[in-house]
Amino acid sequence: MSTKTYSVGVLLTATVLAFASHAATPAQRPEQAAAMKVGLRRITETQYRHTIADVFGPGIKVEARFEPERREDGLLALGSAMLSLTSSGFEQYFALGRSISEEVLSESRREAAVTCRPSDPAGADDDCARHFVTHYGELLLRRPLTAAEIQSRLEISARGAKQAGDFYAGLELALTSLLIAPDFLFRVESAEPDPAHPEQYRLDAFSKATRLSFLLWDSTPDLQLLAAARSGALHSQQELDKQVDRMIASPKFQDGARAFFADMFQLDGFGNLVKDPAIYPKFDQSVAESAREQMLLRSMDLLVRQQGDYRDLFTSRQSYLNRSLAAVYQVPYASKSPWMAYEFPNDSERSGILTDIGFLSLHAHPGTSSPTRRGIKVLEIFMCQATPQPPANVDFSAVQDSTKGTVRGRLLDHMENEGCSGCHRRTDPLGLALEHFDGLGQLRTMENGTPIDVSAELKDVRIEGARGVAEYLRNEPKVPACLVRNVYSYGVGSKTYGRDKAYLTAQTQAFIASGYRFPTLVRQIASSAEFFKIVAPKSKSNAPIAAATVTQLQSTAE
Amino acid sequence: MNSIGRAGIALAAFAAPCVAMAAWTKAYVVEWNEPAIYYGAKAGVIDPGTDCPQGTNPEIDWVKVLMEAGYTREEAEWLRNPANPTRSPVHGQNQMAFRGKARANVYVNPTSTPDPGLVGVSGTLAEGLDLDGNAKTGFTSPDGEKGIDNNFYKTVGCWKTYRGPRRLSSGALQFNDSMRNGAWTTLIVVAGQGDDPMNDKDVNVGFYLSDDKMVKDGNGNIAPDYTFSIKPHARYEAIFPARIKNGVITSTKAVSGVLREPAYWRDLELERAQIKLTMKADGSLSGYVGGYRPWEHVYKGWVNARGPVIEALTWVQLPGVYYALRRNADYSPSGAKGEKTHISYALRVDALPAFVMSPDASQQVAAVASYKSLAPAETGRVSGLFPQVVDGIFIDPKAKQQAGPNAVITPPENIAKAKE
Structure with a gap:
């Protein structure tokens, strides 16, 4: 028991340090140098559940109370962009993260969860741990982990393994650390300069993949979508259409649609x-x-x-x-x-x-x-x-x-x-x-x-x-227009404004022309450039990129 | 015929027996049933009333009973002392079984002891039905109907387990709680050939079991309007030809049938069974199912429910129950001169509107018919509820001291002496 308590202390310290390290050094690759955060949305209960089921399998128990959500302008999806995390909420996520890690790495499941075999099951193995952290880190954080993020988890894992005399106990700590990472609990959307329009910003490919995935599946992007993001192919309309079609054809589209209508109908x-x-x-x-x-x-x-x-x-x-x-x-x-x-x-x-x-x-x-x-x-x-x-x-x-x-x-x-x-x-x-x-x-x-x-x-x-x-x-014509507005707002996590009117009108007309088919509507919106549009600052801020906030961006855009 | 065709026919056969559709049907689920025990006191269970002028059977002095059975005072007091090893809150005091002649087990040999007596009903009012068609025999109903045959009530009506206001006797509460919590479900289907369900000369009323549990509403009562599928059962089923006048359903012919009884002995096997049920304005159904039932099953039910516990908690001596049931038995299936193996009885029934479906749940039942031909054969009968109850006593193979005619019942110092 005391071993576990100590491990938790180590874990918390290391996680905070890992996040701080990531926040302080956001640019690990040259192309990220000009990136900035343009959106932050706390993941919802169903998004959390779907993510865990998709990443680790549907048998993993997710037993916890989640922080209350907030409805804004008719949608919880809009409220999620205004939510923070209370200390008691963090405790819940922490306890949940530990129980999920424990179950994922239990003796009966670890063989499926960890594809490599540690050289010494009673000690640390950085190579195997790296493989595990890199793989699950990308699925959970919806982007590749930075070197610093990986390194901090490897240290947690090694320390835990040595302390407990069990490689998998160390991995448990690393996985818990991922599950309580702010970048997992919040959808962090990043923008990067648009190569086609140097003065403008666009969502980076992983943020695009995340928007798509949470709209269409209410869950984290899968490996195929992440690969399209990693290669940059997702920026092309052709690849975007292909991915959207694939995702709508998936049975998981029903999860996405359920989550949307549960939100819209205020269930x-x-x-x-x-x-x-x-x-x-x-x-x-x-x-x-x-x-x-x-x-x-x-x-x-x-x-x-x-x-x-x-x-x-x-x-x-x-x-x-x-x-x-x-x-x-x-x-x-x-x-x-x-x-x-x-x-x-x-x-x-x-x-x-x-x-x-x-x-x-x-x-x-x-x-x-x-x-x-x-x-x-x-x-x-x-x-x-x-x-x-x-x-x-x-x-x-x-x-x-x-x-x-x-x-x-x-x-x-x-x-x-x-x-x-x-x-x-x-x-x-x-x-x-x-x-x-x-x-x-x-x-x-x-x-x-x-x-x-x-x-x-x-x-x-x-x-x-x-x-x-x-x-x-x-x-009543307002009815289809309202659905269009809701799908768009739900997906982008933002209210609509006068500037969106032409786009929404066109989408509504296309929706009507389709015979009022919901999947067609979602396909239209998810494939449109406007779905990934961000509100860029009028002039480049002198502040460090990490300090740029949604509020600043919105206030300059209004 | 191909296999699909055969499967289709097999399915249809299981869906419902072949019978002409009724002009109308009404269906119910029994939400409460209890022996029809007329309560004649103003309040309380043990208090005197018109039914039992001396109140219920009094609490028994078991030391005296044991001494009368041949135990010494020392032995009897030792047996009754809860601190001693043959007395257990779980199985009662097994040694109490052996108080018959030559220490015979009185539960299996109730006549091995003289009749200890059981105070019965001495009032003139009773609920139930006129089973023998003779207004001169039996009780008078609370609303003045003569000839009510209910000797079961006459026998046990002053037993505190049975006595109490409607739906409040301890026995009724115990078994209806069990039923309402899902132990079993009884359905009633009423089907008529006329055009007015409140007045129809040609009606059949079926009692069936269902595996679907009743559901409680927000107040803890059984919710109406739930759907139940009939479970074909080789034993539990009864169908009554009847008529309806002004919403009151009465039998036109006595029948034999078996209902699931709210008691330790589960089979309510009725001969010359009849019904009198009232369709109420709120959609519910209430009334009686009556008939003659084997009286010895009633006794066995109590014995197999752990005789010593029943005796100690409910203030009766089971041999007294045996003698009283035998004494009040009033029907012989083999004719007037045959042995009276049955006793007149009535079950009070309250039912709520429900949807009743064919066994495969595919369609609402549209007629009253027997489903016995669709039931799997019974694999065997279990006489008691508790597998470790044998001959009325609880057998714990791990107990240090087992009950029996020759069990050690003397105080500990004598036990020690006996071991030397």
Whole structure:
């Protein structure tokens, strides 16, 4: 035990020194001399999990709590560029790194993980350790390690091996050191002078590979992509197209698409979803998790497997159920498998993702439905239309008294407040049309003994019920434009601005021309020069390259 | 015929037995079942009431019982002392089995001891069904129906394991907890040929097992509307021809059938079985399944649940249960003059709406039919729940002192002396 404790101390010291050494000497190769950091995004939980599974195999356990993520402008992907790491978060990553290293280098797995054999299993072997560190370092840090980074891990490994009398114990320390490296936990994007335009910068090839990989696979680049980056081939449009096609054809594209839609649909909200069991006894954590999965299965099936029309997401009666969800939907579960495809009947009010209990329950109160919340989220998620927070002095008591009449009547009273009516006129009609679904998403036609009216007027459009909302969204031009904006922002980790308008418009038109096919959209964006565009400073900073920050770059660009 | 065709037919055969579709079906999952024990007290389990004017059977003075069985006071007190080696919180006091004539095991030979008695129900009200069609025999139901046959209740209704308000007796709680936590699932399918499920003269009601577990809701109750597939079972199945009037389902013909019983003895083998179930406005189903059951199985169930533990914790002498069941038995399958091997009984059932599917889960059941032909043959019967319980006592091969007629039961100093 004391040996391990000492090793941890050595490891921490060496890791910090290694990072400091890397940060202080960023340029190891002549072509990196003018490189600068242009982006820093903390990797998400799913990115971490996918990376570990891709690098070490799916059997490695990743058991930890991850630091909370932050949603900005509708996407966690944008928030990830603003996140740091708390000390307790670092402790979690450290513990996780140790447990992963231990498992990867356990007796049963080490043969697969370490392709070389140490000359002395009870001592240090720099050659074998170098091979290990170089190989996994590149996969984890998404770029080749510098000589200093390799050397520091070799020292850790040698020291650990000698101390424990075990070569693999030393490697464990080196691997842990990689797993807690800032360059692993954060996606560090680097820019380099563009040879074709000497005054401009471009993302370096490894940063390009990383952008591609996290957009398309939600994971680290594989060896083939890294090789294309290493050779510089990835800078060519031909190679870029080839890699994008290869990656979209891979089964891992589904992971990337799932991660994107989980972010866009704000499915992280299920982690905090609560319902009053006295009102919605069928709700529990299992139902919540199932509801989340249902939304993703529906989306993946339609948009990735079938490569269907994105607009069908709002109207399709094809969905997926498991036994718990079937009970909430009050339909039989005709399968022995954990999930089954299910088509709601023609005359069902259920059609499209807005009538999934996931959407309906997530955007409701613990004990009641909420036309306002649902309306806000329809606008925000699918049309990229933000709604301001309510004024601080609003009296909600009339709206919250759910024992009388229907929510429509209560909201109409509420809208007499002029401070509220502006937004509610915009948000509520879409939500009121979904009122045949209670706060859990169960079908109903009455509230407090009063029939529920699901007609609504939105500007000049009159909609009727959930199907009306679905048809409205299907025909609303903001819907495809919003998806395009989200895919782009998600991939580049940055908001869109006025300067992006022409590009986004063109992408939207191409998306529509493709028949609203999601994979085509992703291919278009990932293959476009704008996807790798960086915001370069107007004039070269005199500050050391390592000190250049995203903030500086953005402020000069605005 | 090619193999695919054969496989298709085999699959279809397993999906559902061949039977005409009903005009309508309703399906349920049993979320609670317990012996129909009418509770006549205002509160409490052991308190007097109209059912048991003296309250439940009183706590037993086991030293006295053992002395009456031939043990000396010293031996009896030593046996009852928890500090002594033949008394174990795990298996109770095995030596208590040997209190019959010539130290016979009273669990396997209950008549080796005189009837110690069991206080039975002396009230006139009971829940259940009129099994013999004779309004002059039996109890009166709480709502005034005459001729309720439930001698099981008469026998054990003042036993504190069975007694208590609806859904609150300790025995019902124990076994329903087990069922609700997944030990077994019973399904009910009601299928009719008419056009009004609340009034239909031609109805069949099937009781089946399922391997699919019930699911609890956010309040810890069983959630309705879940889906269950029928598990064809060679034993557990019962089908009742019935009619429905104003939502009340009653048997039109007595049948034989076996249900999974919420008790140590799992088989509820009913002869001349009938049902009376009410379809409630909230979609649930509630009522009784009644019939005559082999009374000796009830006794064996308790014996095999570790006789000494049952006796000590539930305040009965099992030989007394044996005598009382035998005394109150009221039915002979071989005719009126035959040995009364069966006792009238009613199971109180509460069920929730559910979706019930064919065994392969491919389709909702559209009729009530027997699935026994699809069931694998039973490989053997296990009489008790606990494999180490033999003849009512817990056999621990590693125990330093084994129970038996000649086991050492004297105090330690005498044991030491005996070893010299």
